[in-house]
Amino acid sequence: MKKLLISIIAIGIVATMLGTGTFSYFSDTETSGVNTFTAGTVNIKVGDNDPWTASYTVANIEPSYTGYITFTVNNVGTSPVVVWKQLVVTAQGPGTTPESELAEDPTDTFNNIASWIFYDLYSSNLGWIIPAANKVRIDNVNNCWIKLGTLNAGESMYVEQSYHLRQETTNWAQGDTMTFTITLQAVQTNAPSPVATSGTMTLENKDAYWSPITSDGISGTVNYNYAGNILSGTFSAAGIPAGGYDLIYYADPWPGTGGNILASNVATPIINAAFSGTVPSANDANLPVGVKVWLVPHGEFVPGNPAAWPNGWNPSSYLFEMNLINLPQ
Numbered sequence: 001m002k003k004l005l006i007s008i009i010a011i012g013i014v015a016t017m018l019g020t021g022t023f024s025y026f027s028d029t030e031t032s033g034v035n036t037f038t039a040g041t042v043n044i045k046v047g048d049n050d051p052w053t054a055s056y057t058v059a060n061i062e063p064s065y066t067g068y069i070t071f072t073v074n075n076v077g078t079s080p081v082v083v084w085k086q087l088v089v090t091a092q093g094p095g096t097t098p099e100s101e102l103a104e105d106p107t108d109t110f111n112n113i114a115s116w117i118f119y120d121l122y123s124s125n126l127g128w129i130i131p132a133a134n135k136v137r138i139d140n141v142n143n144c145w146i147k148l149g150t151l152n153a154g155e156s157m158y159v160e161q162s163y164h165l166r167q168e169t170t171n172w173a174q175g176d177t178m179t180f181t182i183t184l185q186a187v188q189t190n191a192p193s194p195v196a197t198s199g200t201m202t203l204e205n206k207d208a209y210w211s212p213i214t215s216d217g218i219s220g221t222v223n224y225n226y227a228g229n230i231l232s233g234t235f236s237a238a239g240i241p242a243g244g245y246d247l248i249y250y251a252d253p254w255p256g257t258g259g260n261i262l263a264s265n266v267a268t269p270i271i272n273a274a275f276s277g278t279v280p281s282a283n284d285a286n287l288p289v290g291v292k293v294w295l296v297p298h299g300e301f302v303p304g305n306p307a308a309w310p311n312g313w314n315p316s317s318y319l320f321e322m323n324l325i326n327l328p329q
Contacts (some may be wrong), residue, residue, distance in 0.1 A: 007161045008183055008318050014277055015102060019034060019066060020049065026047075029060075030033075034227070035148070035306075038302055039197045042075070042077045042079050042081055042186055042187065042188055043075075043076050043186075044073055044074060044075055044076065044081065044083065044184065044186040044249075045073075045076050046071050046072070046073055046074075046112070046184065046236045047071055047072055047074075047259070047304045050076070051198050052184070054260070056069045056182075058163055059244065060126045061165045062165060063165050063166065063167050063168070063169045064164075064165065065115075065164070065165050066117070066162050066163065066164045066165075067159060067162065067163045068161070068162050068163075069160075069161045069162075069163075069203045069240040069242045070120065070158070070159065070160045070161070070195075070199075070287060071159055071180075072156055072157065072159070072201070073148070073151065073156065073157045073159060073186075074151075074156045074157075074160050075151035075152065075153055075154060075155050075186070076154075076158070077153060077186075078090075078153050079153065079188055080150060080151065080152045080153060080188065081150070081151055081162045081186040081187060081188060082123075082147065082149070082150050082186070082187055082188075082189055082191070083147070083148040083149060083157065083184060083185070084145045084146065084147055084148065084184070084185045084186075084187070084193075084206055085121075085145070085146050085147075085148050085149075085159070085182065085183070085184055085187050086144065086145050086146070086182070086183045086184075086185070086193055086194075087138070087141055087142065087144075087180055087181070087183075088141065088142060088143055088180060088183070089114050089138065089139070089142045089179075089180045090091070090134075090179050090181060091115060091143055091176060091177075091178070091179045092111050092113060092176070092178045092283075093111055093176065093177050094108045094175065094176060094177075094179065094181075095175040095176050095177040096112050096174075096175035097175055097223070098174050098175060099231075100171045100174060101171050101172060101173075101174040101175060102172045103171065103231040104168070104170060104172045105171075105172040106205075109278070110172040110173075110187055110207075110209045111176050111211075112209060112210060112211035112212070113137070113139040113165075113173055113176045113177075113178050114137070114139040114178055115137055115138070115139045115141065115209075115210040115211065116137075116162040116165060116166045116169045116173060116209075117137065117138045117163050117164065117165055117166070117178070117208070118132065118135050118136065118137060118138075118163075118166060119136050119137065119140075119141055119161070119162070119163060120132045120136075120160075120161065120162040120164070121146065121160075121165075122159070122160040122161075123148040123149050123157055123158070123159050123160075124158040124159075125148060125149025125150065125151070125157045125201075126147070126148065126149045126228075128149060129132040129288065130146075130289065132162070132164065133284070134252070134253075134283075134285035135252070135253070135285065136285065136286060136289065138178070138180075138320070139322070139323060140286065140290075140292075140323055140324045141323070141324065142323045143323055143324065144195075144289050144290055144324055145185075145193070145194045145326060146174070146288070146289055146329070147151070147193075147288070148184075150189060151186075154183060154252050160244060161171070161182075163312075164280040165314060172209060173190060175271065180223075185286060189284035193328045194329065195326050195327065195329065196326070197226045197227060197328060197329045198223075198224060198225045198233075199223075199224060199225070199234060199325075199326075200221060200222065200223050200224075201221070201224060201293060201322070201323070201325055202218055202219060202220070202222075202320065202322045203219060203220030203222060203235075203237070203293070203294070203295055203319035203320060203321060204218075204220075204319060204320060204322060205218050205219075205318070205319055205320070205323070206315065206320050212320075212322060216239065217239040218238065218239035218240055218319070219237070219238060219239065219319070220235060220236065220237040220238075220240075220295050220319045221235060221237075221271075222234075222235045222325075223235070223292055224293075224325060226279075226325070226327060226328070229278055229279065229280075229315055230276060230277070230278060230279075230292070231249065231276070231277055231278075231279045232274075232276035232277075233268065233275060233276075234272045234273060234274055234275070235263070235272075235273055235274070235275060236270055236271045237268070237269075237295055237319065238269070239267060239271040240270075240295075240315075241268070241320070242268050243267070243297060243298070244267050244268075244269060244297070244298035244300075245263065245265070245266050245267075245268070245270060245295050245296065245298055246261050246262075246263065246266070246295070246296055246297070246298050246301060247261070247273075247275050247293065247294075247295055248260070248261050248293070248294050248295075248296055248301050248303075249261075249262055249277060249279050249280075249291055250263060250292045250293070250294050250301070251280065251281040251283065251284035251285075251286070251291070252284060252285035252286055253285050255306050255307050255308070255309055256283055256304075256306055256307030257283040257284065257285075257303070257305055257306060257307070258281025258282065258283055258284065258303075258305050259284075259294060259301075259303055260277050260278065260279075260283060260294070260303045261277065261288040261301070262275040262276065262277040263275035263276075264298065265298045278285055279291045279327075280327065281283050281305075283305070284325050286324055287327075288327070289324050289326065289327070290323075290324030290325045290326045290327045291325050291327065292320075292321045292325075293321055293325060294318055294320055294321065294323060296317070297311075297317055298316075299311065299324070300314065300317075300318075
């Protein structure tokens with residue numbers, strides 16, 4: 001018994017010595033200097049202007065005349081940016097009214113000059129975005145965002161826009177005016193496009209001067225979504241004659257290059273009819289801005305490259321786009 005107690009005490013002493021022992025290690029500590037996180041800046045100037053307050057006037061244009069608006073975009077921020085441009089028509093009016101105009105338009109009501117001006121767009125970054133040969137009208141690009149290109153910090157981009165009054169424009173347009181705004185938006189390169197992938201488009205019948213007829217109760221509405229080259233959604237139409245109708249994607253130039261039928265033989269009244277189809281065609285002259293959607297009587301349009309119009313051209317029976325459906329670029 002005496003020996004057992006001595007053993008227990010000895011063990012306790014050893015354990016205590018281990019618990020209070022010390023050890024040394026080699027080590028080295030380094031601490032960095034002052035660290036700073038600085039956010040990049042996104043800032044552009046148009047010429048030397050920031051903000052951009054310049055106004056441009058293209059005056060006294062005549063059929064076949066081309067007017068130009070040019071400017072330079074400078075990236076004065078520290079981050080690379082993608083630059084986008086939007087043109088918005090704010091008003092159209094009769095302006096001055098010479099006798100020669102009243103002889104053709106006695107009430108001076110044909111003032112939709114935006115439909116008679118072809119719009120071309122060039123940037124030194126991307127080249128010809130909308131070439132003259134495509135014959136894209138101002139009313140088509142109205143409200144659409146168009147990409148001008150990417151600018152690194154310190155880089156500049158030259159932009160040229162031209163406005164060409166169509167050769168077939170007659171005296172009704174004399175003295176007419178159009179005012180519009182130009183908006184530039186610079187976003188960081190990984191930001192989403194400002195182009196919406198869903199929205200609403202209005203369809204209207206149009207007169208011989210290509211002006212929309214908005215007071216006769218005849219119109220259409222297209223509620224659309226765009227994803228993976230598929231345009232889908234629903235459409236409605238009011239005031240059109242009884243019959244079957246096709247909602248079509250029409251690709252310029254005439255008679256159509258690769259468009260298709262989005263909804264076939266939908267009977268009146270057309271209310272929230274579903275549609276879906278592939279857009280755009282690679283040969284569409286309206287690209288890269290967007291696509292046209294029309295409503296035509298069933299069987300009027302036969303897709304192909306080129307498309308066929310077996311019943312001829314009957315625009316008084318169609319509903320046309322008010323502007324292009326803007327597509328992400």
